[in-house]
Amino acid sequence: MWLPAGPAAQCNRVPAHRLEMAAEGSEVTKAERQHLDDVAQLGCIVCRNLDLGETPAEIHHIRTRQGLKRASHYDTIPLCPYHHRIGGYGEAFHAGPEIWQRKYCPEIVLLKQTRIELRQLRELKV
Incomplete structure (x- = not known):
């Protein structure tokens, strides 16, 4: 599968993730921040599933x-x-969620995979 300029090349230009205000205007809790950090530490789930590396x-x-x-x-x-957002239609989730999920995987399935991988990551930290 050909990806223009490669996702890895484009990833280095953007911060790993942004922690903003939670819904309802409340601050992100310490536990939520740790969870989000752990999720980001996994690296892109689509790139890994496509064997494109971390x-x-x-x-x-x-x-x-x-x-x-x-x-x-x-x-x-x-x-x-x-x-996530800059790959264009069919490549970035926010450019076309329906086609993205048909092409890569439904996000609910990727959420289950993420939760399994988080458990494994946290077991390694203990």
Whole structure:
């Protein structure tokens, strides 16, 4: 699969992720911040699933079954900037969520994978 300029090349231009205000205007808690840091540490889940290697990740709050409200900080997956927002239609989630999920994987499935990988990561830290 050909990716223009490669997602890894584009990832290094963007910070790993931004922690902003939580929904309802409240601050991100210490536990949420640690969770988001752990998710970002996993690297882009799509790049890894495609055997493209490890790439720095931003935090993507899943949209599936959320309606109009923002997902919890615990309902997040790690995506590189390319697969998250700058890759264009069919490559970046925010450029076309439906086609992105058909092409790569439904985000709810990627959330389950992320949770499994987080458990493994945390077991290594103990």
